Amino acid sequence: MLFSESWLRAYCNPQMNTEALAEALTMAGLEVEEVTTIAPPFEGVVVAQVVTCRDHENSDHLHVCEVDAGTGELLQIVCGAPNVAAGVKVPCAMIGAVLPGNFQIKKSKLRGEVSMGMLCSARELGITEDHSGLWLLPEDAPVGMNIREYAHLDDAKIEIKLTPNRGDALSVVGVARDLHAVTGAPLTLPEMPVVAPTCECVLPVKVEAPDLCGRFAGRVIRGLNPKAKTPQWMRDRLERAGQRSISALVDISNYVMLELGRPTHFFDLERITSKSITVRWGREGESVTLLNGQTKAIDGWYGVVCDGDKPSCLAGIMGGDDTACTDETTSIFIEAAFWHQAAIQGRCRKLNFSTDAAHRFERGVDFSTNAEHIEYVTKLVLDICGTEETRVGPVDDQIINLPERRPVTMRIERCRKVIGMPIPADVMEETFRRLGFVYTRTEEAFTVTPPAYRFDIEIEEDLIEEVARLYGYEKMPDRPPMQRIEMRAEKEATRSPHDLRREMAVLGYQELINFSFVPEAWEKDFAGNDAPIRLLNPIASHLSVMRTQLIGGLVDILKYNLNRRAERVRVFELGRVFCPDAAVGDGPWTVKGVRQPRHVAGLAYGDAADAQWGIAARPVDFFDVKGDVERLCAPLKPRFVRETFPGLHPGRSAAVYIGEKKVGMIGELHPRTVQAYELPKAPVVFELDVDALLTTSVPVYAAVSKHQSVRRDIAVVTAPETETGRLVDAVYEAHGADPRLSSMTDFRLFDLYRPKDAAQKSLAFTLELTAKGEEPVSDLEADAAVRAVLDVLEREGATLRA
Known part of the structure; x- marks a missing residue:
């Protein structure tokens, strides 16, 4: 938000210099980003x-002028500007003047x-970049007056950086x-004044969408002067707020938006x-077709203002070219509507441009x-563009669906506790009075009804913030915590x-953090999600x-590294995925219809180990990563x-299971996917x-057996497709049910033999038995x-090998 200091002081003029004023605004939460003078x-x-x-006799572009500079005699000045002419008033640098850049006039x-x-342009005085000709001043400019005083060039431009919740501060008023509330x-x-x-x-107006437009006010004005000029005072304020003067009607609309925070639109x-x-x-x-010349396709997500039933404007965003005012416009319809925030938010991003109007409606007007x-707009239009034939219609104000302003209660003791200071209740009351809030007070609390321009006052903490910022953040003491902090032991x-x-870092993987939103092709290629x-x-x-898997991001980073001649890549990511689930409702940490589990994913590419003399080079395979997963889960x-x-x-x-629950997957990338992503x-x-990996078993103490374990090897044959x-x-399931296996402590595969062209494979297992009592495991028990x-x-289909 950019504006001139003099414009602000026209409404609130505290007795402080520019630096103190900027400091007061910053400490009140309206951070002043930059303060610059109008001219150097x-x-x-x-x-x-x-x-x-x-014309100069010895030049084809120079002119010899006689100039009245208020000295009592005419000065002869040679000027090369194309717009110099008898009768114009311009800035004149006298002999001895010093211009920006330490340029002295002699x-x-x-x-x-x-x-x-020297007759000067605006660029030569450091005001604008316009160097097309002399800076032409209004006819009523007093000759001989210092140009800095006449044009208020010692005025300052103040730029404030607003937080998104402070839409009310997107206007000079x-x-x-806020300045009034802070300084008093x-x-x-x-x-x-009401214009009769x-x-x-x-002009008949029909509002068919109360969830789009809550209020629509309009007025017809006929018989205007289309050639009227914007007054210099308005042009100055607009230009110093970063707005270029275009035409009288456009300038009036922009001026009211900057002054009052009210975006309006003029229809021809x-x-x-x-x-x-x-x-x-x-x-x-x-x-x-919009005012910027772009034609945009729309759908049911956008609000429109229609000429009859034909879309003419994007509601709350930009007017249309079909009904725009021109240099020939003599009759206008003024629109001042209230568009609901939710109906405007996000639309400009999708349209790929932003407007000042939408910027304000998104935050609340x-x-x-x-x-x-x-x-007010009517008065400005009549003062600037009115003629003897001007006719003004009545204001047509339709109130359809306005937001409800719910009272907010702030407990006095709660306010003191949050701020950390014993602020008197009378100071709190003075805060709400200066802010213009309607409130009631009891011994314990204030109940405030937020004004229509403060959309950021919704909960108790919002009122506490108002008290804190007006009381003064700089007055708050720096205090250490008063409570002893104890570390809580994790389960x-x-x-x-x-x-x-x-653990992934220990295994040699580097962590990634990718966007949660991904290309649609990734979902189809890596998750089969249409x-x-x-x-x-x-x-x-x-x-x-939104992603339902993490692998797409890992493959994308792999490609990035391979393009930079990486040969061995180990990367992982731990983050949320987003799956449609109608069973999920809205909550503090949930969104209706969306399940958001956390996943961890890893990718290994290249050699199994870094190049070294002790290990032969070989590519990483399924079983290398399987071992990494086992260590991660342990x-x-x-x-x-x-x-x-x-x-x-x-x-x-x-598929990876823990117990009976499937918790993930592991595997080599599909050849088709490898080819598609050029790996x-x-x-x-x-x-x-x-979440399936976060709960582990607690170690249970057991005495070490006094006797040696007994091992028996068992070799069986089974069909090639049987899963080991x-x-x-199956053996471990029987361990708890069959008393013959009560002493079993381990059962694992140690050999696999698969003859060529054989119809069976041979598996060799080791069975380990350990005594649990005072007596060792006997041969009968082992058998x-x-x-x-x-x-x-x-x-299970396996038989003892002969």
């Missing part, structure tokens, strides 16, 4: 009038003609209102062909003063996601959906069950559910345990 230092420049102007001779000064200086608001109608001209009444306006939501297939602001059976990150959650306003066109024991997944090699992938070789990837893991799981294991294996 210079001296010796006055208002002058060109009395005569003739008596000189140009091609034989004496020049007693809004800033003045009198607040003088612009007068808004002089005709019955009314004669270009409204249907002689009526409709406010509704857009429809699929419609389009509108005062909905209680539409009619008064129409009267022994749990671990944090950071523990998983640390219906991901789509973003309404993506930050980039290709990042259009002390939990994962099981790996053959299964196919989108994006993974169907013969080299598996030289297939990486091995895995992805696991984080299923055989091991019974072996028999029990064989019974289980035979039920």
Whole structure:
């Protein structure tokens, strides 16, 4: 928000210099980002009038002028500006003047003609970059007056950086209102006299979308002067607020927006062909040509103001070219509407441009003063563009659906506790009085009804913040914590996601942090997901959906590294994925219809180990990464069950189970995906559910047996497709049910033999038995345990090898 200091002081003028004023605004929460003067230092420049102007005899572009600079005699000055002419008033740098850049003006001779000064452009005085000609001053500029004093060039431009919740401060009056509250200086608001109608001209307006437009005020004015010039005072204020003067009507609309925070729109009444306006939501297939010349396709997400039923403007964002005012406009319809915040937010991002109007409506605009602001705009239009034939219609003010201003209660003791100071209740009351809030007070609390221009007052903490910032942040003491802080011990059976990150780092993986929104192709390639959650306003066109997997981001970073000649890559990410789930409701940490579990995913590419003389080089494979997953899950024991997944090699992938719950997947990237993403070789990837890994078992003490363990080897044959893991799981399941296996402490595979062209494979297991009492495991007990294991294996299709 940029404005001139003099404009602000016209409404609130505290007795403090510019630096103190900027400090007061900053400490009140309106951070002053920059303070600059209108013009850099210079001296010796006055208002002058060109009395005569003739062509230089020895030049085709110079002019010899006689200039009245208020000295009592005419000065001869040679000037080369194309717009110099007799009668114009311009800045004149006198002999001895010093211009920006330490440029001194001296008596000189140009091609034989004496020049007693210099006529200046705005650029030569450091005011603007306009160097097309002299700075032409108004006809009523007093000759001989110092130009800095006449044009208020010692005024300052103040730029404040606002937080998104302070939409009320996007106007000079809004800033003045806060300055009044902070300093106590009198607040003088612009007068808004009622302009009596002089005709019955009314443009019918129909609002069909109360969730789009809460209030619509309008007025017809006919018989205006289309050639009227914007007054210099208004042009100065606009230009010093960063707005270029365009035409009188456009300037009035921009001025009111900057002064009052009220975006308005002027329609050329004669270009409204249907002689009526409709406010509704857009429809699929419609389009509108805007004031910036762009034609935008719209749908039901955008609000539109229609000429009859034809979209003419984007509601709250930008007017349309079809009904825009031109240099020939003599009749206008003024619109001052209240558009609901939710109906405007996000639309500009999707349209790929922003407007000052939308910037304000997104944050909330005062909905209680539409009619008064129409009267104010009317007065400005009549004062600047009015003629004897001007006719003014009545104000048509439709109130459809205004936001409810719910009272907010602030407990006095709660305020003191949060701020940390014993602020008197009378000071709190003075805060609300200066802010213009309507309130009631009891011994325990204040109940405040927020004004229509303060959309940021919703909860108790908002009122506490108002008390703190007006009381003065600088008055708050720096105090150390008064309570002893004790570290709370974590539960022994749990671990944090950071523990998983640390374990991945130990395994040699580097962590990534990727966007949660990804290209739609990733979801189809890596998750087989044809219906991901789509973003309404993506930050980039290709990042259009929310991810349900992390592998796409890992592969993307792998490509990035391979393009930079990396040969061995180990990366991982721990983050949330976003899955549609109708069972999820809205909550403090949830969004309706979206489940957001945390996943950890890893990718390994290149050699299994760094190049060294002790280990032969070989590419990383499924079993290397399987070992990494087992270490990540430990002390939990994962099981790996053959299964196919989108994006993974169907013969080299598996589901990961912990107990009976599937917690993730592991495998080599599918050859088709490898080719699509232009990878030289297939990486091995895995992805696991984080929450399933955070709860672990607690170690249980058991005495070490006094006797040596007994080991028996068992060799069986089975069909080639039989999964070894299923055989091991079956034996462990029987361990708790079959008393013959009560002393079993370990059962694992140690050998596999698969002859070529054989119809069976041979598996060799080790069975370990440990005595749990005082007596060792006998041969009879060992034989019974072996028999029990064989019974289980035979039920699973494996027979003892001959």
